[in-house]
Amino acid sequence: MAAADESYPADLRYHPEHDWVRADGDEHVFGITWYAQDALGEVVYYDPPQVGATITKDAPYGELESVKAVSDIFAPASGEVTAVNPAVNDRPEIVNEDPYGAGWLVRVRLSDPSELDDLMDEPAYRAYLAGL
């Protein structure tokens, strides 16, 4: 595994539980941040939600298990799951290798896009990490 270098892309919004959101057409893509995958270590298992499931902002929607720990994945916004990333089930370590790209976790149709206003932008998230 080539672990990714630390980065926090500027086009994402960040949740304090270390989840990111990217707008993609009418839908949004969720994943976990570099900080989260680094803290978790080598990811070995992804327990995703069902397609069609309703997920709620700030509540867990799935689990990632690493060789060190199990971690809930928190929804940065509410909505309906339209897809889960099958590649993460096949090769969970892509979450470590490419947390913002191939390692995305779910696609969601948001029920209230204004919830995104609560999230941090890149500078705010970096400042938040610096305070941890």
Place this chain on the structure above:
Amino acid sequence: MGEFAGWDMPLYYSTARAEHRAVREHCGLFDVSHMGQLEVSGPEAREGLSRALTNDIAAIGPGQGQYTLMCQDDGGVIDDLIAYALADRYLLVVNASNVAACRERLEERLPGGAHLVDRSPETAMLALQGPSWADALRPLAATPAPLGLDYFEIVEDAIAGVPCLIARTGYTGEPGVELMCPWDRAPALWDALMAVEGAPAPVGLVARDTLRLEMGYPLYGQELSRERTPIEAGLKWACDIAGGGFFGADVMRRQVEEGTPDRLAIFRLTEPGIPRAGQEVLIDGRPAGSVTSGTLSPSLDVGIGMAYVPAGYATPDHDLVIDVRGKPKAARTARRPLVATSPKE
């Protein structure tokens, strides 16, 4: 890094999965210097150890080792270990967390004519494990002796100029050796092994655990404890029940005759998920035991584990359910080992 029995140990150097695969397919090198080494010598050493340990110590002569256990008088396991017979002494390789407990027990129970020395502080230990172990060792061995060892044999030799005890043992299910050397020479030994052509991969604690679990090897503190006897853990083969005058033999003899309520089972999940230690085992919807170790098998890509369950369910092909954090996961008991490999070559 992770903390283990008071030692800081690398959980993995690259990734646990790659390290696991390296050991199964090629070879890997582990720093297991946390393991303890106790030496017992003197005219009453053999007699004393025949009482302190469950296996028949008289069955091994100089240059041979055996897997054995140290038990309380009620059969509860104090430690599992390997006893080696050397020319003038016995060497017991014990678990890091149990050095003090083993020492205390031996001090209390060994006869006056047996002398105990704890070599743990000055001894380092590296494990070279995997099908190509001999290729990595050959260029460094002073004589061919270490390469010709049979399973569980031990010899003294120099490796890369470092005086070592070399034993054909391990905890991975692959062929290989464990090397014990003076503490301050271990870095040179490690570096020399890492510099050979076809060098082993450095392997951390996570892969050590997944490798041993695929084989169904018990781990003290997980499968083994003072609350369980070797009979419950399926280790009767390491107990000289027939001849045994060892501490705990009476209880174990009765358990062999009458059976025990629980036995250790190995299982694999039949659906996605990873069982972990402490999770509940359900049989027919009722709590029936608990998982002692669990992981994702890198070789099989399924969740695997061990658990104490009612004895009738500990044999292969019984259906269990594991409560994985509130999610019931179907599992089936299996036969050891879970992967087709043998440490004997």
